Structures are given as structure tokens and as C-alpha cells.
Amino acid sequence: MTNLELHAPAPAGLEGDLEGDLASLRGDCARMVPHWSAPERVVSLPVPPSLIHGVTVPPRSARLLDAMSEYGD
Template sequence: MPNHRVPRDLRETETETSLAELCGDSARMAPHWAAPPAAAAAPVPPSSIHGVVVPRASARLVGSMTEYGD
């Protein structure tokens, strides 16, 4: 098994970055990583949904929830 330990003299030369510095770096880079706006999903007619199988117990559970059924 290979040994992946870093020698002590190499560890001491690395600088510690604080959380505040990391947050500042991220804030400066955020404009460069702008994502395109997500397109809104178009409604799908129920007739085009094929092959979806829901267990009877799950359908009953969701159907009895006031925000989904009844």
C-alpha cells in the first residue's frame, strides 16, 4: 500500500485560508459563473403520460392529503 503522507516541511509552507477569505473569493468569482435562466416547464397533458405505475397504498396516501386530493 503506498504511503500518501506529506512531509512536515511541505505542510508548514502551506498557508491557512480563513473562512472569510474563502467567502470573499467566492463572492468575487460568482459573476463569472452565472447560469442561464431556467426555462419554465410546459404543462404535460395526462394523455401523454405512459408507463407510470404507482402502488395502490401510495396513491391512497397522496389522495388523502388535503393539499393533493380530497
């Protein structure tokens, strides 16, 4: 994974105020709301086990889950 560092100048008037206040944070969030749109509803369909590949469970974890009554009985 690449760690990209971006350096941009601070907005005018905020050079010395790195923390800001709650009001400015709420304003920033309000301006970002249009960028955070989400679908009304996401419907997940079941996946057949034949399509699940590459999932491995360490034997120790499998034994732990097997010993828990709510997971295997």
C-alpha cells in the first residue's frame, strides 16, 4: 500500500488555528454533506458457499468457536 502525503497551504485565516472550534467543525461537516450521499437502501443477497474462495480459519480459532455453544450447537 502506498502512503501518499499531500501538503497544501492552510486556508486563509487558519494558519495558527490548527484545532479550530466546534462551530467551525460543524460548518465543515455541513459543507461536506453533499459529498457523502448514500443509497436509500442496500439489499444484500446471500452468496452461495461455492463462490466463497480463499477463506481460511486457523485451527485454534475453529476450536474456540466450536467450543462456544451459541456458534455450533
